[in-house]
Amino acid sequence: MLALTVGLPYTALSTTGPLLQHWFAQRFPGRSPYRLYALSNVGSLLALLAYPLLFEPWLRLRPQAWAWSVGYVVFVACAVTVAWPRGGDEPDGSRVPFAPVTARGARPRVLTMLLWLLLAACGSWLMLATTNQVTQDVAVAPFLWVVPLALYLLTFILAFDRDRWYRRWLQGTLLAAGLGLGLWLLVQGVSAALWIQLLGYFAILFVGCWVAHGELYRLRPDPAYLTWFYLAVSLGGALAGVFIAIVAPRWFLGFWEYPLGLALVWFLLVAVMVGELGGRMFAETRVSRGSVGYALLITAAVVYGGYITGKLGEDALERSDGTLFQSRNFFGVVRVTEYSRDYDTWRWSLRHGRILHGYQYQRPSRRAWRTSYYGSTSGAGLALDGWPRQPRRVGVVGLGAGSLAAYAEPGDHFVFYDIDPTVIDLAETTFTYLDDARARGATVEVVAGDARLSLEAELRDAPRQFDLLLVDAFSGDAIPAHLLTLECARLYQAHLKPDGALLLHVSNRFVNLLPVSRALGEALGWPTVYVDNPTEEDRGISASDWVILTTNTWLLNDPALVAASELFAAEDRPLLWTDDYSNLLRLLRVRGW
Numbered sequence: 188m189l190a191l192t193v194g195l196p197y198t199a200l201s202t203t204g205p206l207l208q209h210w211f212a213q214r215f216p217g218r219s220p221y222r223l224y225a226l227s228n229v230g231s232l233l234a235l236l237a238y239p240l241l242f243e244p245w246l247r248l249r250p251q252a253w254a255w256s257v258g259y260v261v262f263v264a265c266a267v268t269v270a271w272p273r274g275g276d277e278p279d280g281s282r283v284p285f286a287p288v289t290a291r292g293a294r295p296r297v298l299t300m301l302l303w304l305l306l307a308a309c310g311s312w313l314m315l316a317t318t319n320q321v322t323q324d325v326a327v328a329p330f331l332w333v334v335p336l337a338l339y340l341l342t343f344i345l346a347f348d349r350d351r352w353y354r355r356w357l358q359g360t361l362l363a364a365g366l367g368l369g370l371w372l373l374v375q376g377v378s379a380a381l382w383i384q385l386l387g388y389f390a391i392l393f394v395g396c397w398v399a400h401g402e403l404y405r406l407r408p409d410p411a412y413l414t415w416f417y418l419a420v421s422l423g424g425a426l427a428g429v430f431i432a433i434v435a436p437r438w439f440l441g442f443w444e445y446p447l448g449l450a451l452v453w454f455l456l457v458a459v460m461v462g463e464l465g466g467r468m469f470a471e472t473r474v475s476r477g478s479v480g481y482a483l484l485i486t487a488a489v490v491y492g493g494y495i496t497g498k499l500g501e502d503a504l505e506r507s508d509g510t511l512f513q514s515r516n517f518f519g520v521v522r523v524t525e526y527s528r529d530y531d532t533w534r535w536s537l538r539h540g541r542i543l544h545g546y547q548y549q550r551p552s553r554r555a556w557r558t559s560y561y562g563s564t565s566g567a568g569l570a571l572d573g574w575p576r577q578p579r580r581v582g583v584v585g586l587g588a589g590s591l592a593a594y595a596e597p598g599d600h601f602v603f604y605d606i607d608p609t610v611i612d613l614a615e616t617t618f619t620y621l622d623d624a625r626a627r628g629a630t631v632e633v634v635a636g637d638a639r640l641s642l643e644a645e646l647r648d649a650p651r652q653f654d655l656l657l658v659d660a661f662s663g664d665a666i667p668a669h670l671l672t673l674e675c676a677r678l679y680q681a682h683l684k685p686d687g688a689l690l691l692h693v694s695n696r697f698v699n700l701l702p703v704s705r706a707l708g709e710a711l712g713w714p715t716v717y718v719d720n721p722t723e724e725d726r727g728i729s730a731s732d733w734v735i736l737t738t739n740t741w742l743l744n745d746p747a748l749v750a751a752s753e754l755f756a757a758e759d760r761p762l763l764w765t766d767d768y769s770n771l772l773r774l775l776r777v778r779g780w
Contacts, residue, residue: 196259203227203266205417210269212410220410225347232340239330239772247768295408300419302406302459307423309399309452314339315431316445317392321385323442323519323540330771331385338393346400353401359456362398365391369449395452402459440513441520511535512617518607523617534558534727537588537613542661544610545588547618548727555623558727560659560694561590564751566718566733567657568594570690573745574654582653582682584638584670585660585692586610589620597628602651604638604660611635639670642678651682657690668771671700672764676707688737689713694730699759699774704734706761713738716752 204227208220242251295303318335345352369391372384408416435444512523524536526546536546545559561567571581571594578598583591586605595601601624605611611633614621621631634641638660645651656679660670669675671691679689691707693700701717708715716735722728735748742748762773 200262201421203262205414207266207269208410208413208417212413220413221347221404221407222349225344228340228343228347232337232344235333235337235340239333244770244772247765249767293409295412295415299406299408300415302455303403303416303419304423304426305451305455306399306403306406307420308427309423309448309455310339310342310396310403311424311427312431312444312448313392313395313399313452315428316442316448317388319431320442320445321388330775334389335392338389339396342393342396342400345397346404350404353397353404355401355456355460358394358398358401359460361394362453362456365394366449366453369446373446391449395449398456399452402456406459436515436517440515512613514609516607516609518609521607521609521613523613535618537610537618539610539661543729544661545590545618546727547588547590547620553727554619555593556727557590557593559590559729560692560731561593562720562723562726562728562731564720564723564728565731566716566720566735566751567591567659567690567692567731569718569745569748569751570655570688570733570735570742573742573748574688575739575741576654579654580652580684582651582656584656584658586614586633587659588618589614591657591659592620592624592629592631595624595627595629595631599624599629600632601629602632602634602653604634604636604641606635606637606660608635639675639678642682646678646681653683653687655688655690656683657692659692661692668764668769669766671703671707672766672769673707673710674766676711680711686737686739688735688739688742691734691736692731693734694732697775698771701732701734701755701759702762702774703764704736705755705759706763708734708736709761710763711736714743716743716748717755718748718751719753720751 204224208223211218211220211223242254246254314335318332321335322331368387372387403420407413431444435442509525510522511525514521519540522538524538526532526534526536533550534546534548537544543559545561547558548554548556557563557568563569563572571579571591578596578600580600581591581595581602583601583603586603587610589603592601592603603614603621605614615633621633624631642651658670658679660667676689683689691700691704693704704717705715713736716737718733718735720728720731720733722730735742737743762770764770
């Protein structure tokens with residue numbers, strides 16, 4: 188689909204930078220074209236920041252598509268104008284084609300081109316690995332992925348603008364410090380403050396990419412060979428992307444590509460500094476006692492930092508080694524951890540990254556307790572317990588540990604939808620909520636796949652006729668946006684009985700989803716009830732926010748629900764999301780940080 192829709196335009200756009208620089212070298216012999224690459228990345232950085240701040244909040248998808256098409260036509264017109272031979276080059280004013288570029292430097296060696304590829308791969312590797320580390324394992328916050336990409340582009344701008352921005356002794360020293368800081372952050376994990384983790388990871392990324400791109404610029408070839416150079420740069424970035432997106436999830440249980448990326452940058456810096464590996468392949472790098480000594484200093488700093496953080500890591504593992512299972516796939520890292528062995532607190536927890544997706548007490552007398560976000564005082568618990576008809580047909584978008592199956596009674600029919608096969612396997616084999624519900628006489632069904640696509644396919648046969656439909660699908664710490672649009676809400680409505688109830692789990696540290704929930708209620712013409720229950724540690728209940736949309740007067744007048752419901756705040760004014768429009772910027776919570 189991507190190849191058919193944006194593949195060809197993207198391919199054309201991605202070749203523009205090297206092509207224009209090649210034309211520049213032909214048109215202006217003797218002038219370096221490499222600053223144009225810095226200018227190109229300035230444009231990329233401006234576009235990256237402008238989209239979430241300007242375009243997405245104010246334009247729907249169709250106007251965005253038209254604007255992009257118009258911009259592409261303008262781009263083509265500009266490219267044709269630049270490519271067209273200009274008059275006045277000859278005394279008679281005739282037009283002449285671009286002159287071929289004459290090489291003034293040595294032809295790059297194979298090992299030099301390999302270094303181009305590896306240094307470019309290092310920058311891309313670090314950017315993608317840091318993005319994974321931060322957005323999935325530190326804070327699952329919207330737009331956080333923009334920061335690593337912006338820093339990545341900024342280092343390209345600084346490195347290719349002019350030589351004086353990159354000083355090996357300065358950035359190398361900072362890299363040595365960054366290696367120690369990175370190891371310390373990995374050992375500390377959640378015990379380090381959020382802002383320290385974010386600043387630390389971003390600072391390390393900035394320095395690491397600056398070193399990689401600074402060395403890449405130092406090894407730039409004569410303009411006659413710049414197309415080879417940019418081919419190696421593009422190939423290196425692509426290989427790093429393939430490794431991070433495809434290979435790493437299959438090889439590693441955690442985000443181990445992050446420390447590996449740091450080690451690779453350090454290794455290449457040392458290799459460039461100390462080597463004329465088989466001849467003078469680095470035209471601008473001469474081996475000296477100072478550079479060898481400096482490389483040894485970096486090595487000593489890394490070994491020392493690794494020793495210290497390794498000792499800290501041993502102590503930390505002795506204090507908190509409770510991982511029973513860990514797996515990684517396309518959707519991220521899933522782990523099952525054991526907490527305590529005391530009778531009152533012994534439980535197993537399911538986490539996606541650092542986000543809790545339910546837990547279960549292991550003592551037989553407490554195994555059926557309704558825990559975490561799904562306690563009896565939560566919006567989900569009040570709606571399920573207060574439902575006037577028995578048996579109930581209940582749909583749940585998002586399985587987790589299967590905690591909501593604790594509400595299943597004899598004759599009930601519960602249907603869970605989940606896209607992650609690892610989560611489904613854990614709910615069926617490691618946690619017992621589903622099996623216990625079946626043992627009580629309830630029917631429990633698990634449907635694998637994207638919930639919206641599954642519900643659309645089922646609707647073509649017949650609606651499910653749910654009494655209650657609970658949307659509890661979390662990608663990290665937020666419901667995926669396509670499950671909160673008006674079109675999807677109408678799909679939920681089609682699967683509910685006329686007086687059924689739609690429940691939205693909107694607990695989130697970084698995004699206020701109450702305006703979206705209110706807007707959906709108004710669009711469907713359903714009353715909306717907001718329930719915010721507190722933490723009850725002695726009963727294993729976590730604080731949670733639920734919104735209930737229903738026309739069922741019995742449920743709306745249930746005394747327990749009426750007593751627990753709260754008023755929406757002034758800042759919760761409705762904001763309707765559709766498949767054509769969503770604005771996440773307005774919903775960010777500053778206090779979540």
